Amino acid sequence: MKRALTLVLLVALAAVLLNAVADLPPHGSPDTPAYTHVGAYYLENGSEETGSENIVTSIILNYRGFDTNGEVTVIVTALMAVIAVLTGVQDTGTQPDAEVIHVAPSVVVRFIVRVLAPFILVFAVYVILNGHVTPGGGFQGGTMLGALAIALTLVLGERESSRLLPQRSLRVIQVIAPLTFVAVGLAGLFIWGDYLFFPRDEKLRGFAEAMLVLIEAGIGIGGAVVFARVFRLMGGRQ
Amino acid sequence: MIDLLWDNLDYAASMVLFCIGLYAVITRNNLIKKFMGLNIMETAIFAFIVALGVVDGGNAPIMGEGAAKPFINPLPQALILTGIVVAVSTTALALSLVIRIWRQCGTIEADELREAE
Numbered sequence: 001m002k003r004a005l006t007l008v009l010l011v012a013l014a015a016v017l018l019n020a021v022a023d024l025p026p027h028g029s030p031d032t033p034a035y036t037h038v039g040a041y042y043l044e045n046g047s048e049e050t051g052s053e054n055i056v057t058s059i060i061l062n063y064r065g066f067d068t069n070g071e072v073t074v075i076v077t078a079l080m081a082v083i084a085v086l087t088g089v090q091d092t093g094t095q096p097d098a099e100v101i102h103v104a105p106s107v108v109v110r111f112i113v114r115v116l117a118p119f120i121l122v123f124a125v126y127v128i129l130n131g132h133v134t135p136g137g138g139f140q141g142g143t144m145l146g147a148l149a150i151a152l153t154l155v156l157g158e159r160e161s162s163r164l165l166p167q168r169s170l171r172v173i174q175v176i177a178p179l180t181f182v183a184v185g186l187a188g189l190f191i192w193g194d195y196l197f198f199p200r201d202e203k204l205r206g207f208a209e210a211m212l213v214l215i216e217a218g219i220g221i222g223g224a225v226v227f228a229r230v231f232r233l234m235g236g237r238q
Numbered sequence: 239m240i241d242l243l244w245d246n247l248d249y250a251a252s253m254v255l256f257c258i259g260l261y262a263v264i265t266r267n268n269l270i271k272k273f274m275g276l277n278i279m280e281t282a283i284f285a286f287i288v289a290l291g292v293v294d295g296g297n298a299p300i301m302g303e304g305a306a307k308p309f310i311n312p313l314p315q316a317l318i319l320t321g322i323v324v325a326v327s328t329t330a331l332a333l334s335l336v337i338r339i340w341r342q343c344g345t346i347e348a349d350e351l352r353e354a355e
Contacts, residue, residue, distance in 0.1 A: 006264045010257045017253040022242035024249060028294035030308055035293065039311040046312075047301035055299040055309070059316035071320050078327035082334040135298060139323055223323075230330045234337055 049200055051208030052132040060137070061212055065196040069185065072177040072219055079174060079226045086233050105155055113155045120148045128220035132212045138177075138219025145220060146227030153232060165228060174225045180218025184211050248289040255282035269339065269346040273332045280325045287314045287321075 025032040042055055042063065050058035060068050105113075124144035131137030153161040166173065188197035188211075198208045243250050259282060262275025291311030299312040340346050343354055 003265055006261060009264075010261055013260070014253060014257045017256070018243060018250055019239075021246050021249040021253055022239055024246055026245045027248050027289065028292050030293050030296075032290070034290050034314065035311045039291070039313040042312055043299060043309050046299075053300055053302040055301065055312040056315050056319070059312055060319060064316065067320060071323055074324055074327050078330050081331050085331070085334045085338050133302065134300065137319075139319060227326075230334075234334060 050198060050212075051200075051205045052212055054132055054134065054137075056135075057132050057137050057212065057216075061215055062196075062198050065185070069178070069181050069196070072181055072222065075223060075226050076175050076178055079230060082230050082233055110155045113151050117148060117152060120144060124148065124220070124224075128216050129213060131216045132209060138216035139223060141216075142220040142223030143227065145224030146231075149224060149228035150231045153228065153235075161232075165225065165232070170225070170229075174222065174229060176225070177219045177222025180222075181215055184215050187211070248292070249286060252282045252286035252289065255279075255285070258282075267347045267349055269336050269348060270333070272348070273329065273336070276332075277325070277329060280321075284318045284321055284325075288318050290314050 030036075042059055046055040046058045046063075047053055050062040052058040052062070124141045126141075127134075127136035127144060128138055128141030131141070149164050152164055155161075156164075172179075185196040189195045191197075192199065198211060199205075200208075256279050259275045259278030259280075262278060263272050266272050266275060291314035293308050293310055296308045296310040297306055299309040299315075336346055339351070343351060345351060345354070
């Protein structure tokens with residue numbers, strides 16, 4: 001009954017949505033309103049104005065830098081919320097006594113992860129540091145780093161994998177993404193008078209690129225640590 | 239209507255995907271499956287907005303040597319990058335809440351939880 005009602009509702013919804021979609025400008029045409037306003041301006045001037053050849057990066061970190069500043073704060077806030085939800089609470093003991101099964105990953109998995117780890121690491125660092133000239137950036141590379149840390153956590157066992165995250169500096173390092181972002185923003189504030197200001201002068205282009213790379217590195221490391229930490233917390237580790 | 243939809247096949251596909259995700263959210267009882275449905279809905283929206291920026295024969299919006307027009311609209315990609323990160327954050331929080339519910343109530347089926355109240 002519930003399923004039939006849901007189906008009726010969804011078919012009605014799909015009819016409305018598909019009807020609306022059919023009225024949109026044809027897919028792939030360069031005359032769509034989305035393409036002819038601000039997007040065209042970014043494509044025209046983005047490289048000169050921001051010092052980043054990758055226009056997506058220049059939008060994320062420069063034109064819409066405030067948005068990204070809030071976004072890196074969102075990741076850290078999510079980590080804080082996960083910590084608050086999962087730690088420091090005693091189990092009330094109402095859960096069924098399901099047997100905890102520890103299955104060690106097979107030799108093949110362990111070997112492959114260990115062999116691939118250095119290559120993944122190099123590729124992740126490359127993606128992070130070249131985000132302003134090639135496809136990539138802090139979030140993408142940070143995800144790879146985080147995935148690497150998660151894969152190693154699965155393979156290495158409890159004691160070794162806990163060394164992946166430096167316990168002593170963890171408090172600083174897990175909030176390093178917003179910290180570097182705010183630091184670079186404040187540098188712009190003190191030197192040029194505007195928060196998150198990137199110099200447009202041709203002579204200072206290298207400096208602007210350095211600021212971009214610094215932010216990307218902060219986002220990459222901070223994001224990776226957050227992902228790895230969330231995964232470990234969900235597995236009942238610290 | 240069908241011709242227009244065929245031209246906008248990418249958009250239509252994301253709308254169908256959205257409805258599939260909503261179906262999972264409504265009908266599934268397991269909380270993790272509900273959140274999977276939510277993630278499918280999010281992915282559908284991301285695919286839709288990124289598809290809005292596609293230009294026929296367009297290149298990646300990266301300037302420098304050998305860059306040739308037309309370029310793909312970079313704005314939707316930048317916006318969706320933000321969206322994906324926020325989606326990951328909400329998913330992490332949702333799954334941790336599911337773990338907490340499992341620890342406290344011993345079940346993550348929505349109807350059993352309702353009875354337990």
